[in-house]
Amino acid sequence: MKNKFLINSLKETEALAKEVSLIIQKGDFISLIGPLGSGKTTLTKYIINNICGDSQEVTSPTFTLSQTYLAKRSPITHYDLYRIEDYSDLEEIGFSETLEEGIVIIEWADKFSNKLPKNRLQIQIEDDEGNNRIAHIKGYGSWDQRLERNIHLNNFINQCNLEIIDKSWMQGDASERSYQRIITPDKSYVIMNHNQKKTKENPTKLAENFEAFILINYHLESLGIKVPKIFEVDTKNSFLLLEDLGNIQYSEINLNSDNIFDYYVPALESLILIQDSQHKKNLEYGGMRHTLNSYDNNIYLEELKLLVNWYWPYKKSTLCEIDVYNEYIDIWEALLSKISHSSTLTLRDFHSPNLLWIDTENGLRRCGIIDFQDALIGHPLYDLVSLTQDARINISSELEIQILNYYIELKYPEISEDLRIALFQDYHIIATQRCFKILGVFARLAMSANRPEYLLHIPRIIGYIDRNFENQVLKDLSGWFKKNFKEEK
Numbered sequence: 001m002k003n004k005f006l007i008n009s010l011k012e013t014e015a016l017a018k019e020v021s022l023i024i025q026k027g028d029f030i031s032l033i034g035p036l037g038s039g040k041t042t043l044t045k046y047i048i049n050n051i052c053g054d055s056q057e058v059t060s061p062t063f064t065l066s067q068t069y070l071a072k073r074s075p076i077t078h079y080d081l082y083r084i085e086d087y088s089d090l091e092e093i094g095f096s097e098t099l100e101e102g103i104v105i106i107e108w109a110d111k112f113s114n115k116l117p118k119n120r121l122q123i124q125i126e127d128d129e130g131n132n133r134i135a136h137i138k139g140y141g142s143w144d145q146r147l148e149r150n151i152h153l154n155n156f157i158n159q160c161n162l163e164i165i166d167k168s169w170m171q172g173d174a175s176e177r178s179y180q181r182i183i184t185p186d187k188s189y190v191i192m193n194h195n196q197k198k199t200k201e202n203p204t205k206l207a208e209n210f211e212a213f214i215l216i217n218y219h220l221e222s223l224g225i226k227v228p229k230i231f232e233v234d235t236k237n238s239f240l241l242l243e244d245l246g247n248i249q250y251s252e253i254n255l256n257s258d259n260i261f262d263y264y265v266p267a268l269e270s271l272i273l274i275q276d277s278q279h280k281k282n283l284e285y286g287g288m289r290h291t292l293n294s295y296d297n298n299i300y301l302e303e304l305k306l307l308v309n310w311y312w313p314y315k316k317s318t319l320c321e322i323d324v325y326n327e328y329i330d331i332w333e334a335l336l337s338k339i340s341h342s343s344t345l346t347l348r349d350f351h352s353p354n355l356l357w358i359d360t361e362n363g364l365r366r367c368g369i370i371d372f373q374d375a376l377i378g379h380p381l382y383d384l385v386s387l388t389q390d391a392r393i394n395i396s397s398e399l400e401i402q403i404l405n406y407y408i409e410l411k412y413p414e415i416s417e418d419l420r421i422a423l424f425q426d427y428h429i430i431a432t433q434r435c436f437k438i439l440g441v442f443a444r445l446a447m448s449a450n451r452p453e454y455l456l457h458i459p460r461i462i463g464y465i466d467r468n469f470e471n472q473v474l475k476d477l478s479g480w481f482k483k484n485f486k487e488e489k
Helices: 010-023 040-052 087-092 095-101 109-115 143-159 210-223 260-275 297-316 322-336 381-388 397-411 417-448 452-468 472-484
Strands: 004-006 029-033 066-069 076-080 103-107 120-127 133-140 166-170 178-183 188-193 230-234 239-243 282-285 288-291 344-346 355-357 367-369 376-378
Touching: 004 010, 010 040, 010 120, 010 143, 010 166, 029 040, 029 109, 040 076, 040 103, 040 120, 076 095, 087 095, 087 109, 120 143, 133 143, 143 188, 143 230, 143 239, 210 230, 210 260, 210 282, 210 288, 260 344, 260 367, 260 381, 260 397, 297 322, 297 417, 322 417, 322 472, 381 397, 381 417, 397 417, 417 452, 417 472
Parallel strands: 029 103, 029 120, 076 103
Antiparallel strands: 004 133, 066 076, 120 133, 166 178, 178 188, 188 239, 230 239, 282 288, 344 376, 355 367
């Protein structure tokens, strides 16, 4: 984003609001500074309308002091401090809590400049000597780097030589990657901003390099899997121009429709094609390299620790006792030793938010896959479980069995009874491991990243766990869980 914008017209003001709305996210603070009549409220209105996706009645809350608007991305609270003389008055109306819960846009922010968050975007509106109204953009704290990266992103978009009609923010995942949809006269594209920071410790081997997405994308595409085509790459700044596969997510499909299983057929056929293909651990293309790690017991156990490290304190407001923790690990080590050593390319996130229904394709390519950079070499049942016990949508036990039986029909057309029993044992162990991991992840997101919306999915995960506990191989684990989480029953 430029550090100066001319805003002499509503069109120019709306253009600035569009740029701001594309990059702000939950927890952001925007301070607006300028004299009476400078256009602070008009700018705020355009920002809010861009985020909320419809025409909101936005007025300056001079007398009400604040007004909150609900949006899918984040609630937005608009403050006007013109009548506020004492900061304590602001605290009385829940200012601090609002900062934790969503986006805050505040007019007359300079009245309490020493009280403002250190991480903030400041927009100061003033007139120059030529009577031009100018918005000066300045980032404080982490916003300084965010604005610089946004300049690089806009330069990349410009270099793609697209006739852009519109740009819009796109819902991402729990990572630090962000996305925009670019609209042109004849088609649309997706911009990926892979702003993923590397960490010193990465025990579960999540992909931290930009090349992982590119190389796994090319590999899946070579197999005939429907993934977004890559049109332009900026390896220095980690930006991609991608094919837009649409927005019909599997998570938006009506699960009560009579033909719901038809949507899962191309997903399962894609999964079987991936699993029946040969995979190299070392992927290379155009000078890029990425090594696929093994989804081994060490990673399983690291993921399982999320339950006792995060879900336990979320539910109990205390830490897990060491003897209970050791018992938990012992039980899981015994269970993991029972799993077969079958392995294939495992995408890890093969579930409804990352699967798109594409009407214009045929066969298995009607299922588009958009998230796979964390892939490992792991057990073939893991991705199946991601479908049959989806963390984001309610999969009935009937649909779960239907999907599982079709997978077995495709994968093992002449399966023996002994192999079927062993497969179901593996299935329920892996399914429960994934459920326990997800409980920990969702609790962590709620507690440390201020994402309480993830807690809404927990009852669904508990329901899947109850189903899995019907398999006798999980008898000891079932006893441990029910003893320590009596409130779940």
